[in-house]
Amino acid sequence: MTGTEAAAQRIDTTRPHPARVYDWFLGGKDNYPVDEALGRRITAIDEGAVRAARANRAFMHRATRALAEDGIRQFLDIGTGIPTEPNLHQIAQSVAPDARVVYVDNDPIVLAHASALLRGTPEGVTEYVQADARDPQTILRCAAQTLDLGRPVALSLIALLHFVADEDGAHDVVSALVDALAPGSCLVLSMMTADFEPENVRKGIAAYAAGGVTLVARSRDEVSVFFEGLDLLEPGIVPVADWRREEAPDGVGPISLYGGVGRKP
Template identity: 55%
Template sequence: MTAGSPQPRIDTSRPHPARVYDWLLGGKDNYPVDQQVGERLPPEARDAARQNRQFMRRAAAWLAGTGMDQFLDIGTGIPTQPNLHQIVQGTVPAARIVYTDNDPIVLRHAEALLVSRAEGATDYVQADVREPDTILGHARKFLDFERPIALSLIALMHFIPDDQDPYGIVRSLVDALPSGSYLVLSHAASDLYPELAEMVTAEYAKGGIELGFRTRAGVGRFFDGLDLVDPGLVTAPEWYRDTAVPEAEGSGIYAGVARVR
């Protein structure tokens, strides 16, 4: 684990997306400022958090089933079992996983909760997705960039508005990956339930968190130049492969997995 020294201070005066997400999932690693944002959100926000986690689990399990043994997970969030490495290493015990998040509270939990199986390895770096060179520089010390890597961006890029170059960020990360790698991405929709999206955006803004929900076409741009895996870009509950069909339900989350050429 890369913990850094000294450990960054946790700012409990401002809400943080990772801690709000933890609250939405029913976790306890959050503070009153995070709870206040969560409590103002509509009930559908909890459904979206759950759907994101379930999509991550299905996608990670499928990739592990194909033999994928290297993962770069950015926007890890506060560990909630089963974590990505537990899913992957259940199939590929020797898999290596690099976790990344910009919230110091995640760092505090990483050493205890993101522990690899003996055959494999996990690492953690505190960094922001807006710093792709920093993330890649660290990941290169731990992962073999001559072999395929699965890049996981779960419920992250809708926290990067257009004026912060979200597409350029993802392109920088994807361009560093060798052929045969994968991009796994989920993203809040602006066009599936527009009124709900506006409400969620407004409530996060009250906590100083800017959102950039996008249309299906806007989310699809993150996959430009890649080969989408069936069933393509769909809502989170609709994405599955080689598993039981998930229960049909409404969702304001787009999700997709694509192969790097």
């Protein structure tokens, strides 16, 4: 039995899963009725949920492109999720064909789609690591087989840490990862907040909790703690749609996700 076949057998289609709900928000097809049902409950509470997911994806694209244009050639994406084109490596390698990318996730549904994450340029490298975000040492050990950790790396934690509470070691995970990277490396992070629509976010968290998924919303000050010791790139920590925005806003109303990029001195 291949790893992909084994992963497919481990996928639980009786409970919603964040990656599949996110896929539904993005208009993907790799989700199940239980995921769509939760997605519809979320959008009934917050009509902007789909717009937020798409704004978050666009933030990842812009941040990746900006760092590749700034000379970074190595990317470590943790909490990869279901592949939705263009993927991070496609953005990075469109700027720098020799870019090296390592994706990391612990979800069997992502493993089942891992082949889609490995179709990079001939000049570059793309690899997939099956590991838990809360196990940074394993991630670093595996990533070091593809990336030179003595040279700058862009570490992407996109819409990941609101699934990891402070008491579950969210700050320790980020510190361990950033500490292991070379000067000039960058942290790209987006995270849910209740700063703008506290009641909608509270209801959304409750809807996820009813589906067995824990979410944590953090204030801007709480998000800024993850960037301590790093130099924030302009425009700092802002709603994801406002980070170096290239197009007019998609719809109206706030986006309850902060995004930012910090460089290690």
